[in-house]
Amino acid sequence: MSENELGDPGESVEPPLWCDLSVADLDSVDVAALAAGLDHADTYTLGIEIDRAQTYPSGSPARRVQRLIYALCEMNVRPNSKHAPFGPMFQFPDGRRTPIPCDFMEIAEVIAVIASRSEHPVVRARLADVCWLLVRRRADMGRLAVSSYLEVLQQIQKGILRFSHYPEWKVAHPDAFDYLTRCLQIARALGVEKAEFLRAKQVFEQYRQTAFESGSIGEFVRWSRLDLNNSLSNAGSVAEQLEELASAETADFHTQTDICTLAIRAFSLVGDQAGAHRCQRLLSDRLAQEAIEKPQSAALAAANLSDAISALHGIPDIRARRDELKHLLIDVQGGILDEMAEFSYSQDISHEIRQVREACNARETLLDKLYFLIGQAHSVTPEQLEDDARDALAKSPLMAMMGASFYDPLGRLVGRTKPWSGESEEPSQALAVEIAKHEHFRRKFAAPRMHAVRLETTQYHYLSERIFRLILQYSPVVERSYVQTFARGFARFFEGDFIAALYIFTPLLEPTLLHMLRMCNFDTTKFDDATQTEEDRSLSQLFSMNKEDLIHMFDAAFVTDLENLFLNKWGPKIRHSVAHGLLTDDEANGPDATYAVVLIMKLCLLPTWGHREELRSQMRALGCG
Numbered sequence: 001m002s003e004n005e006l007g008d009p010g011e012s013v014e015p016p017l018w019c020d021l022s023v024a025d026l027d028s029v030d031v032a033a034l035a036a037g038l039d040h041a042d043t044y045t046l047g048i049e050i051d052r053a054q055t056y057p058s059g060s061p062a063r064r065v066q067r068l069i070y071a072l073c074e075m076n077v078r079p080n081s082k083h084a085p086f087g088p089m090f091q092f093p094d095g096r097r098t099p100i101p102c103d104f105m106e107i108a109e110v111i112a113v114i115a116s117r118s119e120h121p122v123v124r125a126r127l128a129d130v131c132w133l134l135v136r137r138r139a140d141m142g143r144l145a146v147s148s149y150l151e152v153l154q155q156i157q158k159g160i161l162r163f164s165h166y167p168e169w170k171v172a173h174p175d176a177f178d179y180l181t182r183c184l185q186i187a188r189a190l191g192v193e194k195a196e197f198l199r200a201k202q203v204f205e206q207y208r209q210t211a212f213e214s215g216s217i218g219e220f221v222r223w224s225r226l227d228l229n230n231s232l233s234n235a236g237s238v239a240e241q242l243e244e245l246a247s248a249e250t251a252d253f254h255t256q257t258d259i260c261t262l263a264i265r266a267f268s269l270v271g272d273q274a275g276a277h278r279c280q281r282l283l284s285d286r287l288a289q290e291a292i293e294k295p296q297s298a299a300l301a302a303a304n305l306s307d308a309i310s311a312l313h314g315i316p317d318i319r320a321r322r323d324e325l326k327h328l329l330i331d332v333q334g335g336i337l338d339e340m341a342e343f344s345y346s347q348d349i350s351h352e353i354r355q356v357r358e359a360c361n362a363r364e365t366l367l368d369k370l371y372f373l374i375g376q377a378h379s380v381t382p383e384q385l386e387d388d389a390r391d392a393l394a395k396s397p398l399m400a401m402m403g404a405s406f407y408d409p410l411g412r413l414v415g416r417t418k419p420w421s422g423e424s425e426e427p428s429q430a431l432a433v434e435i436a437k438h439e440h441f442r443r444k445f446a447a448p449r450m451h452a453v454r455l456e457t458t459q460y461h462y463l464s465e466r467i468f469r470l471i472l473q474y475s476p477v478v479e480r481s482y483v484q485t486f487a488r489g490f491a492r493f494f495e496g497d498f499i500a501a502l503y504i505f506t507p508l509l510e511p512t513l514l515h516m517l518r519m520c521n522f523d524t525t526k527f528d529d530a531t532q533t534e535e536d537r538s539l540s541q542l543f544s545m546n547k548e549d550l551i552h553m554f555d556a557a558f559v560t561d562l563e564n565l566f567l568n569k570w571g572p573k574i575r576h577s578v579a580h581g582l583l584t585d586d587e588a589n590g591p592d593a594t595y596a597v598v599l600i601m602k603l604c605l606l607p608t609w610g611h612r613e614e615l616r617s618q619m620r621a622l623g624c625g
Contacts, residue, residue, distance in 0.1 A: 016099075017059065018068035021110045025061040026117070034066060035120035041152065041161035042175050044089075046122050047073025065114065071099045072111070072126055079181040086130065101130055108134045112141055121151040122161065125179070132186065142186050146196040149183035150203055152176075171207055172219045177226070180204060184230055201232055208233075212241055217251045221258050228266055239266030239275060246282050253290050257283060277315045284311040288325060291332065298335035298411070305329040306413065333411030340407075349448060356449045360456040367471070367615055369461070373453045374602035376446055377595060379557035380439075389434035400430055415569065429570075436570040440592065447591035450598050454494060463494045470618060474611040475604050479515045482508060486604060493597055499588045505600040506578040509566065510539040512603065513550065517542070522549040539575060540567055558603075565596050572596075 034053065040046040051070040056063035075086040075098070088097040104111060108131055115127035125148035132141040155161040156170050163173050170176070184204065187197035208223035210216075224238050242263035245251065251259065260283035267275035287308035291301040309325045312318050356376075363369045393400040406415040417429040457463070468487035472478045478486050489504035514536055517524045524546065525534045537545060543563050550559045566575040572592040577583045587593060608615060 016067060016071065017064040018071060018107070021061070021064050021068060021107055023110055023113055026065070026110065026113055029062045029065050031065065031114050031117040032119040034062075034069065035118065035123050038120065039161055041122060041156050041163045041167075041173075042165075043073045043077070043122055043126050045164045046120070047071075050123070068107075068111070069114070069123060069127070072104070072130055073123070074098055075100065075130075077178055077182070079178045079185070082185050085133070085182060085185070101133055104130060105134055108138075112138060115141065115144060121148045121155060124148040125152055129182065129186065139190060142190050143196055146183050146187045146190070146200060149179050149186075150200060152179055153183075153203065172211075172216060177222055180207070181226060184226075184232070188230065204232060212245075215250075217245060217255055217259070220245070221255060221262065224262055224266075228262065228269065235266045235269040236272065239263050239270065239272065239279075242266060243275065243279055243282075246279060249286075253286070256286050260286065280311050280313075280315055284308040284321075284325075287311065288328070292328070295332070298332050298339055299405075301332045302329060302336060302411070302413070305332060336407055336411035337409070349445065353448060353452045356452045357456050360453045361460075365616055366457070366461045366463075366467070366619060367612060369453065369457045370471075370601075370605060371609070371612075373450060373457065374598060374605050376449045376453060377561075377598045377602050378446070379555075379561035379599075380442070381557045382560045385435045385438065385560070386431065388438055389431050392434055392438070393430065404430075404433065432568070433570045436564065436568060439564050439571065443595040444591045447594040450594055458494055463491060465491045467619065467622065470622070471608060471615060472604060474608045474615060476519065476607050477512060477516060477604050479511065482511065489597075490601065493601070498593060498597065499585070501597045502574070502583075502588055502593045503578060505597055506566070506575055509562070509575070509600060510542070512600075513539070513542055516553055517546060517549055520549070520553055522546060543567055561599060565592065565599065 034050050035046070038046060038049050038053070040049060047070040050073070051066055054062075054066075056066065074089050076089045078085055078087055086101050088100050091097040111127050112131045112135075115124050115131060118124040118127065125145055128141045128145035128148055132138055132145055135141070152161060153171055153176060156163075156173070156176055159170075163169070163175060166173060171180075180200070180203070183200050184197075187194070187200040190196055204223070204226070208220065208227060211220035211223055220241075224242060227233055227238055228235060242259050246256065246259045246263055249256065260279050263279040264276050264283065267273075267279060285308075287304045291304035291308070295301045305325055305328055309322055309329065312322055312325075360369055360372055363372050401419050403419050404417045405413055406417075408414050417433050419430065465484070465487045468490040469483055472483050472486050472490075485504060485508065489501050489508070492498075492504065493501035514524050524537055524542070526537055526541070527534050542550070543559075547559065564571045567573065572587070574583075574592065574596050577587070583593070
């Protein structure tokens, strides 16, 4: 379809010339003459040349057939997708696209007639293929497509048809590989006992054996992968040939690893574990050799060594070799962080801090200042978080298309994310990582405001554990047996001992949520059927099994904020870090930790809002109002 036929967004598009073609219109068209004298083997280029070859009056049957052949040849072939082998060549975000097979459903009979009359095998193969795809009962079109694809390959091998790019590759060309792949798919669907499949299989075996004997390793690997994907021949013989090539080490590193991987798969298909283990050792040794001999990058060498260790999985009596590779991996990982350049940017927020201090000073009582402090921990709804993350990924599509790796301070790989296509409505790893980034930046801006309120509050009010005990007695969130502990955490925060406040508050989050869920008559226990005993759910189980109950008590934004801070894999994981002593001094005094402390303070103080007048009077009696 041309650019004009696609039209501009929002404009009405005229139907293509070929949409109302009928079989009767073909009586005045010499279909064979449309591609006469053309020797192109690639379908897309051939379609363009047919469209330009002869000039016919616009709207004439010949011109409409020209446009139809071009539209069919323009489709993008996807041979690995058996049920949707053709897709649009271009697709735009606003919904516009070039043709796909279903656009031709109403003129399938016309396409069948053109295919039967065409003398160019490439055109005949594409048209018969599409017609059979649309109307499966047309087995004659399936047979025509198979024979036409095989004729195309034969003429490519003889030099009668040539590819526009790299014509010297002949049947080793990727497009020729796609032709045979599609040919085998159609032939198998017609029946493995039919002559079409047997002939296609014979041609395939000939090409694979020729590639092996001529030493065309890359070509042989492609044919072997197609063989294993379609169970075309004995996997044992394929495995032996692949092992022979892997042992020779005549290919480059990437091809060598492909050969070993395919050989492992082939041996596994026939149940030859010994052969699979031999190829696993070859793969592991080749990966380790690449990491040791070409250490241009510590991260790349570490990745190769990790793959080398993983390749040994399942091999008996291999412990010593695994330990040797692990020691090499640890040595290499030490250089990973040196390869990672830091980048930072600064932003002047002094004006915002002055505004926060002025707003804090406008609150006369200590209680009002405490409410103002917890108001700085503003939670964002999960819907808004996801929308913002999707917008950010859409603005940087190239970055979103690449997966990411995450390393700990020792250079160990602790997580990977898959690329994000943007097509799925389900949350993905890339989306979760982007949300975690946005939340970290939000907390970095919120933490200075929290510290400004803390400093203004301590400047004008004396704060002690006694005062906080008084306030927390009015909070239904705080269980009576934990009032003293919570009060100490509050006092340590206002004293500037953020590490102590964090380590006091974090373990208290789980019993506090359990207490609230029990008060609202929600089930918080897990029952062991074997021993008939019960125990409380852990914090992570509460957020997986009682999440709806927590949202019912609080709201989705607040619960999501707690989860992102304390449990989310891609977030700071404060609960895990505190429990296992993994927080550094900088992290314990950082913005994530500060925000976590204030968020738990918000959990405790917000329910006291209804008792604020009574609290004010009691605090004035203590001289701290």
